[in-house]
Amino acid sequence: MNMTDPLHLASFLHNSAVQTALWIGALAAILNGSMGIFTVLRQHSFAGHALGDGSSAGGAVAIFLGSAALWGFLGMAWLAALAMGALGLRRARERDLATGVVLGATLGISALFLYLDVSSTQASGATVEVMFGSIFALDPQLLWPTIILVGVAIALIVLLYRPLLLIAANPDLGRAAGLPVRRLELLYLLLLGTAAALSALSIGVILATALLLGPAASALRLTRRPWQSFLYAQGIALTAVLGGIYLAFMSYYWSGGASWPVSFFVVLLILLLYLASAALASRRRAKH
Structure with missing residues (x-):
């Protein structure tokens, strides 16, 4: 299958679910x-991981x-963030303990409501939706609230x-x-909770940390200037997410009608870009 087939590109760009996913x-x-x-x-990074995983409880409750x-x-990520702040912010040990306590509590709530989703509402896809994301199934009405959230x-x-x-x-x-x-x-x-919640919504709670940390780690390898690192991290994250959506959509044509998960491609691209940034940083050090 030719991935640049104009018919496939046209269907990709004009598909309403894809447009919502891209935005x-x-x-x-x-x-x-x-x-x-x-x-x-x-x-x-432990806090970012905890907020991403902890937001799964909110996703499970919402589906229920x-x-x-x-x-x-978003609601559970904010509650978890406030709880982490209230339990301990000053010392690293306090932060880690507070993060671990909040993570354990939210995962327990998530397990309960995912069980209730399956047993009471017959929402058999709830676990997959929460853990691995469902970016192609997002309601277009969520676009403007997301724009406002990210804008603020x-x-x-x-x-x-x-x-x-x-x-x-x-x-x-x-x-x-x-x-x-x-x-x-x-x-x-x-x-951080807002970022983790949007990452969890897009690629699932299990892989949400990759989108938060991978692009930033790559950017900080490429430049020592803080303002440049923000631009690089945003560019790397955009490349991974938009590229992942494209590859997931096109996988329908090369895999016999069964699309591969967006989250797999996003994380794969983040890994490849991180390795490329590490190689480039190593070459720069060797020259100097």
Whole structure:
């Protein structure tokens, strides 16, 4: 099968489900690329993982209640972020303990409602939808709420870029500079929860961390300038998500009518781009 067949490209570009997936996927990529930089700099990947996995409880509850999964993912991610902030923010050990407690609690809720989804509502695809995403099945009505969410999040990141970057590098310096570190920490966790929820909605909770951390880790290998790292991370995340959607759609034609998961292709592209960035960074060091 020729992947550049104009008939297939036309069907890809004009398919309404694909258009919704492209828009929401792109928005999730932009936010995750941005928040991933702060998360990697803070060495806070466990929190990102916990918020992504923890949001599964909200997705399971939303499916059980028959509402849009976005609000479930988002609501539980925000609750988990607030709980993590309340339980411990100051010391690394406190943060890890709080993160572990919240992760365990939310996974327990997720297991309960996924069981109820299957046993009570006969929603047999609920587990797959929550764990691996269903980006081609997203309701087009979710597009504008997602645009608003990401727009507000990016605006906050731009406005508070320097304070957020400072407390990511060294919270003690932030306190010495008179910054409201605790409030900024809570805001960071809420923004991280938003990014994790959108990632979980797009590619599933199991693989959500890859979209948050992979592009950021690649970008930080390529440049030492913070503002450039944000642009690189966003570009890498966009390439992985949009490329993954394209490959998943086209896999229908080369695999005999059974499309492969979007999440597989997104994570594969993130891995390949990370390896490419590592090789490029190594070549640069060798030249110097």
